[in-house]
Amino acid sequence: MSADLHTIQTDNESHMVKAIAHLEFELTKIRAGKANPGMLAGIVVDYYGNPTQIDQVGNISIMDARTLSIQPWEKNMLQPIERAIIAANIGINPQNDGNIIRLSIPPLTEERRKELVKKCNAEGEQGKIAIRNIRRDAIEHIKKLQKDGLSEDAAKDAEAAIQDTTNRYIAMIEKHLAAKDKEIMAV
Numbered sequence: 111m112s113a114d115l116h117t118i119q120t121d122n123e124s125h126m127v128k129a130i131a132h133l134e135f136e137l138t139k140i141r142a143g144k145a146n147p148g149m150l151a152g153i154v155v156d157y158y159g160n161p162t163q164i165d166q167v168g169n170i171s172i173m174d175a176r177t178l179s180i181q182p183w184e185k186n187m188l189q190p191i192e193r194a195i196i197a198a199n200i201g202i203n204p205q206n207d208g209n210i211i212r213l214s215i216p217p218l219t220e221e222r223r224k225e226l227v228k229k230c231n232a233e234g235e236q237g238k239i240a241i242r243n244i245r246r247d248a249i250e251h252i253k254k255l256q257k258d259g260l261s262e263d264a265a266k267d268a269e270a271a272i273q274d275t276t277n278r279y280i281a282m283i284e285k286h287l288a289a290k291d292k293e294i295m296a297v
Contacts, residue, residue: 114255115268122248122272126241126279133237133283137290140226140233145172145215149202150180155194157187164194178213185209218294226294234287238280245276 138148153164164170168182168191182188188206195204195213205212218226249269256265 112264115252115260115264118248118251118255119268119271119275122244123275125244126275129237129240129244130279130282130286132240133233133286136233136236137230137286140229140290140294145174145176145178145213147172147178149200149215150178150195153194153198153200155187156190164191167191173212176215176217178215180204180211180213181209182211223294227291230287230290230294234283237283241276241279241283245272248272 135151138146139151147165147170150164150170154161155164155167156162157167164180167184167187168180170178170180173179180191182191188208188211191211192204192206195202195211202213202215205214249272252260252265252268252272256262
């Protein structure tokens, strides 16, 4: 039985780690007024009929604090990359000079900053919901083990351990959100 409890706890923790990783990925897509190649994550370019991640068709680099450049590996990919960025609706207009694409990130207004903070908080709430769902599933597994003969004390201890893990990961989410909010609100 203790091996089953250990498996439940390790699975619980690994799922929570994945939920945190997903939150971090989503937060990198929210721009904070500074150039960050992560802003382009998830943009898909039509590469000879195949949907391909933008970082797979060119080199993305930071020119300065507010400018990204995309150097496609093939010149004929300039137009598809430009179209993909426009279609992604990330609020940045690409500038194509025939060799590279420049993305100038405009400074954020106070209103836009507040919208981005709300978006971050919504992502954080989704992360917390995922963590709580993982906790619920783990506790259901413990209750099944208890019906199969696990002692009540062992079940309570396992549930307490899972709750401690849940609290730790929710605190991590709060820490990520506070850091992102600070980054966004910095002028």
